[in-house]
Amino acid sequence: MERRNKERAFGILLKLLGTLAALPIFIIVAFVVYNGIRAISRDFITKTPQGFGENVSGGIAHAIVGTVFVMIVASFIGIPLGVLTGAYLSERKESKLYRFVERSVGALMGIPSVVVGLVVYLLLVVHTGPCAFAGGVSLALVMRPMVSESTRVALASVPQEIKEGGFALGAKRHQVLVDITIPAARKNVLVGIVLAVGRAMGEAAPILFTAGYADAMPRSVRDPAPTLPYIIYVYALYYPRDVYRLRARGASLILLAISLSFVYLSRRWRYERYRIRKILSVGR
Amino acid sequence: MRDVRLDDLAAILTIAIAVLTGVVLLVFSLPSIPYVHLSIIWDPVSRFFGILAFVFGTLYVSLLALLISSPIGIGAALYIVRYAPDKVKRYYSMIVEAMASVPSVVYGLRGFLVLGSFFGAFKANKLVASLTLSVMLLPTIISLSRASLESVPREIVEAAYALGAMKHEAALVALGYSRNQILGSVLIALMRAVGETMAVTMTVGNVVGVSMNPLDPGSTLTSLIATEFGGAMDPIHRSAIIFAAFLLFVISLTIYSIARRVIGRGEEK
Numbered sequence: 001m002e003r004r005n006k007e008r009a010f011g012i013l014l015k016l017l018g019t020l021a022a023l024p025i026f027i028i029v030a031f032v033v034y035n036g037i038r039a040i041s042r043d044f045i046t047k048t049p050q051g052f053g054e055n056v057s058g059g060i061a062h063a064i065v066g067t068v069f070v071m072i073v074a075s076f077i078g079i080p081l082g083v084l085t086g087a088y089l090s091e092r093k094e095s096k097l098y099r100f101v102e103r104s105v106g107a108l109m110g111i112p113s114v115v116v117g118l119v120v121y122l123l124l125v126v127h128t129g130p131c132a133f134a135g136g137v138s139l140a141l142v143m144r145p146m147v148s149e150s151t152r153v154a155l156a157s158v159p160q161e162i163k164e165g166g167f168a169l170g171a172k173r174h175q176v177l178v179d180i181t182i183p184a185a186r187k188n189v190l191v192g193i194v195l196a197v198g199r200a201m202g203e204a205a206p207i208l209f210t211a212g213y214a215d216a217m218p219r220s221v222r223d224p225a226p227t228l229p230y231i232i233y234v235y236a237l238y239y240p241r242d243v244y245r246l247r248a249r250g251a252s253l254i255l256l257a258i259s260l261s262f263v264y265l266s267r268r269w270r271y272e273r274y275r276i277r278k279i280l281s282v283g284r
Numbered sequence: 285m286r287d288v289r290l291d292d293l294a295a296i297l298t299i300a301i302a303v304l305t306g307v308v309l310l311v312f313s314l315p316s317i318p319y320v321h322l323s324i325i326w327d328p329v330s331r332f333f334g335i336l337a338f339v340f341g342t343l344y345v346s347l348l349a350l351l352i353s354s355p356i357g358i359g360a361a362l363y364i365v366r367y368a369p370d371k372v373k374r375y376y377s378m379i380v381e382a383m384a385s386v387p388s389v390v391y392g393l394r395g396f397l398v399l400g401s402f403f404g405a406f407k408a409n410k411l412v413a414s415l416t417l418s419v420m421l422l423p424t425i426i427s428l429s430r431a432s433l434e435s436v437p438r439e440i441v442e443a444a445y446a447l448g449a450m451k452h453e454a455a456l457v458a459l460g461y462s463r464n465q466i467l468g469s470v471l472i473a474l475m476r477a478v479g480e481t482m483a484v485t486m487t488v489g490n491v492v493g494v495s496m497n498p499l500d501p502g503s504t505l506t507s508l509i510a511t512e513f514g515g516a517m518d519p520i521h522r523s524a525i526i527f528a529a530f531l532l533f534v535i536s537l538t539i540y541s542i543a544r545r546v547i548g549r550g551e552e553k
Binding site: 195236262 | 362
């Protein structure tokens with residue numbers, strides 16, 4: 001029967017498309033591990049680059065430390081702001097500004113991250129010079145809308161009765177938020193934060209004009225601090241030599257391992273993960 | 285005493301940052317307005333800044349990527365929702381999550397070194413950029429389409445079965461029911477494609493030109509910003525690049541608001 005054949009063909013087609021869509025991640029991981037593993041050594045992780053051109057040796061410790069510096073700054077700014085905005089979005093629907101806040105979060109999520117970097121350059125870097133602090137500020141801006149959207153979903157999933165119980169005991173609004181709502185949803189809030197931090201860490205575009213580039217180890221947040229994604233970009237595109245390609249591949253392996261371990265970390269909590277994941281796949 | 289409202293402050297700050305971003309881009313791009321032209325020639329030396337080649341490159345690469353990844357992504361979402369067994373579903377969401385978390389430089393490096401090597405001397409061109417981008421768009425399309433397919437009311441699918449539909453016909457009914465949301469997810473993916481910087485910059489070739497041949501290198505608004513802003517010394521040149529960023533900002537917001545409207549229209553049903 002023709003209709004039955006059609007059904008079978010359709011099932012096979014969808015299965016093929018499903019497989020095709022899942023394949024790239026395996027190819028990428030295999031490729032990155034296969035090519036990157038040759039570059040990894042103890043020196044690669046613990047030393048800064050020595051020498052120039054073909055004779056470069058040492059490692060990318062400066063970029064690992066740079067990533068840590070930048071992410072600390074980004075987290076200190078981005079997480080509190082993101083969580084608070086998320087709390088507003090979830091708890092203050094009656095506010096007059098609500099519509100504007102919601103639109104702004106959506107707009108900020110849509111702004112290309114390279115544009116975020118450019119704006120931070122124009123407002124901040126022209127005064128401070130490129131440094132880990134400026135890089136952290138731009139990554140905070142990238143991270144923040146993701147944190148607020150996922151926090152909003154997490155807090156909205158806390159049953160209304162629990163919150164009202166707090167009000168019935170005479171708690172003020174912020175007390176209910178800090179002592180009841182956020183603790184009740186803390187795992188879901190954390191999942192969002194972990195995924196957003198992991199996502200921000202992999203971004204190179206906002207770093208291009210803000211964190212600066214140096215071969216030396218950054219000593220404070222005022223020093224230029226390239227991050228892992230940034231040196232991958234620089235090594236791959238601006239140093240067309242095999243030594244640097246290999247270094248870019250090694251750095252890719254380290255970066256990918258960290259990114260995937262953030263995903264793994266977030267998967268240890270279930271709950272509202274599904275909806276949070278949906279949000280995070282929209283944000284860059 | 286009034287309740288302390290830190291979250292109000294954060295919310296106002298959010299609005300302020302969004303508005304500030306637009307204003308800053310506009311103000312800093314003003315000096316270049318007399319030098320920006322609707323042309324395909326981009327000549328920083330004689331201060332003639334034709335923006336069209338970059339707009340063309342952005343649209344070309346993004347749309348080609350969408351053309352590749354939407355059928356695959358929507359098909360995969362339909363497979364997961366209507367066909368796949370539970371175990372596959374669970375693993376699939378893990379895979380999609382992992383795909384979404386791969387940094388774009390890693391995608392770019394892979395596109396640059398692996399895909400590019402198929403094309404011999406022309407390592408970087410619009411096709412390589414589109415293929416790289418299409419992989420990056422998959423998680424967005426899959427997870428958003430999947431969510432909208434899952435929110436199709438049970439009654440709709442059951443009604444199709446009651447009318448004697450076979451499995452694939454019921455799946456098509458579900459697909460038709462959520463067409464607005466799926467279109468919305470494709471638009472959100474387009475927004476991401478337009479704004480994607482690193483992977484595109486590493487694979488597109490960064491040659492200013494307008495050519496319909498996908499094997500020719502090109503240049504996009506994002507790759508212009510990434511490659512030229514750092515080295516631009518002339519203030520007018522800088523301002524012209526900021527104008528490109530402003531354009532990118534406007535394009536992204538436009539796509540975002542269209543996507544919102546399309547999704548909203550679907551939800552009213």
